Amino acid sequence: MRKAPLVGPIFGTILFPFTGIPAVLAALTSRRLRTTDRHRSQVAAERARNLTQYSIGLGLTLWSVLLIVAILTLNGGAVRSGFFDLSAIWDARETIWKGFKVNISAFMLTEAIVLVWALVVAVVRGLPGKAAAPVRFLATAYTDVFRGLPAILVIAIIGFGMPRAGLPILEGFSDFQYGVLALSLVYGAYVAEVYRSGISSIHWSQTAAARSLGLSHSRTLRYVVVPQAVRRIIPPLLNDFIGLQKDTALLSVLGTLEAFNRARIYANTNANFSAFTGVALCFVVITIPLARLTDWLVERDQARMRANG
C-alpha cells in the first residue's frame, strides 16, 4: 500500500489550519499503521484525503474573499469610494439606464439579424456541386476574414468609413445602425461557424434517409438537418450572444451614447468611477440568466442522451 502523502495536508494547513492540521494528523496515523493495521491505515488515509480537499477548498475561498475586502478597504477605502459609491451609482442611474437601453436594442437587433444571416452563410458554405464553388469560396472568405478582425476595428471602419463612401442607403445610416451592421458582420461570421458545426454534427445517415425518400438537398436541410442542428447549437450560440452583448459597449467608439459612454461622461464630470460599476452591474445582470440558461440546456441535453443510451 502506498504511503499517505503529506504535501497536500501541509499545503491545506497553510491555507486553512482548522481542517489542515487534522489532515496532517490523519496522514501521519495512516503512515504509522501502514505495516501493522492495514485497514485502519486505509481509513486514516481516506480521512486525510477528505480533510485536505476541504482545507484547500475552504482556504482558497477564504483567502479570495479576504483579498477582495483588503482591496476595497486599504488606502482609506479609496477603491470602495471611487468605484463602489452606492450613492453615486444611484445618482447616475438615469443616465446609465438611458445608455443601457441603447445597448439592449443594439444586441437584440444584432442577434435577430445574426440568426438569419449566419444560417445563410452556413448553408452556402455547405452547398454541393461545382457550380456553387464561387459562392462557397465567398462565404468561406467572409467567415475567415471577419473572425480574424477585432470587432472594434470593424466598427470603426464601417462607422467612420461608410458615411464618407457615399454609397446609396448605407450613406444615411445613423452611428447606431453602422454599429449594428458592424457587429452583425463580426458575429455573423462566428455564428455561421457555430451553425456549420451543428449541421455537420448531424450524422450522414439522417441525410441519407431524407434523400432516399426523395427530399431535395434544400428540403433535407430545412426539415431534417437544420431543426436537429439548431437544438444542438443552442449552448454555443448563447455563448456567442453573451459575447455580443458585452461588445455593444464598443459602439462607444462611434460616439453612440450607450451605457459605457454615458458612464464615462459621468465619471469625467463627477470625478467618480462608480457609474462604470453601475454599467458593469447591468451587463452582469443580463448575462447571468443567459449563462444559467445555457448551463441548463447543456445539462438537459446530456440527461436526454444518458436516457437514450
Added chain:
Amino acid sequence: MPFIEMDEVSKRFGENEVLRGLSLDVDEHQVVCLIGPSGCGKSTLLRCINALEIIDGGEIRIDGERVSGSGVDLDALRQDVGIVFQSFNLFPHMTVMANVTLAPVKVLGMNKHAAEGQALHLLERIGLAQKAKEYPDRLSGGQQQRVAIIRALAMAPRVLLLDEITSALDPELVSEVLNIVRELALDGMTMLLATHEMGFAREVASKVCFLSDGFVCEEGPPEQIFTDPAEERTKQFLRRIIEAGRL
C-alpha cells in the same frame, strides 16, 4: 424484361474496389436476397441502386430506364425506390406520424390530412397506430424499424431495398420486423434485401445471390444455393454460417 438490371456495375472508395463489374437482374414481384461475408458489397450495391452512392462504371436500369450516370432526376428515382437501413434512421425530432408523412406531403404534394390518413392506415397494419404521436426514442428497436419500413412504403415505391434491417435488433425483436417483410412479399412487392438471416432468405427469396469480392459469385433459387451450392466460395461461406448455428 427484368425490372431492375445492373450491368457491369463498378464502385470504388479510394483504393478500395467494392463492386467489380457486378451484374444482377431483379424481376417484378421478385424477392432477391443478397448474402455474403461482411464487406462483400451488399450494402454498397443497394445504395448504388437509389444513387446514395454514385457508381463509377456500368449501368443501372429500372423498368428499362437508365437511372445511373448523368441526366437522371435522382429525387424522382428515389421516390420510386424505397430503402430501409440497418440503423433505422428515423428522424428523432419528429413524431412517428411526422416521420411517415414528411415525404408524401413535401415531395408528392399530398395534402396533410390525406397523408395522415394513409399513415394511420399503415401504422394500423403494423400494429403501431397508438404510437403515432410518440417520438422515435420512446420506441423499441423493432418498433422503430417497422416505422422505418412504412415510412418508405408511404411513398408507394415500386421497389423496396432492405439493408440488413434486422442486424441492429435484439434477437427477440427480429421476428416482428421479418413478419412485415414476409407480408410484403406475399403482396407482390419487389424487394432486394441484404441479409444475414439465412433461414429467412431461404423462406422468402425468389432468388438468392451470393456476393463475394464485389461481384455475384453464384445465384439461383434458395434451395439450390443453400443445399447444393456449386461454387467453392459459397460452400465455404455456408459452412461458416452453419458452424455459427445460423442456418
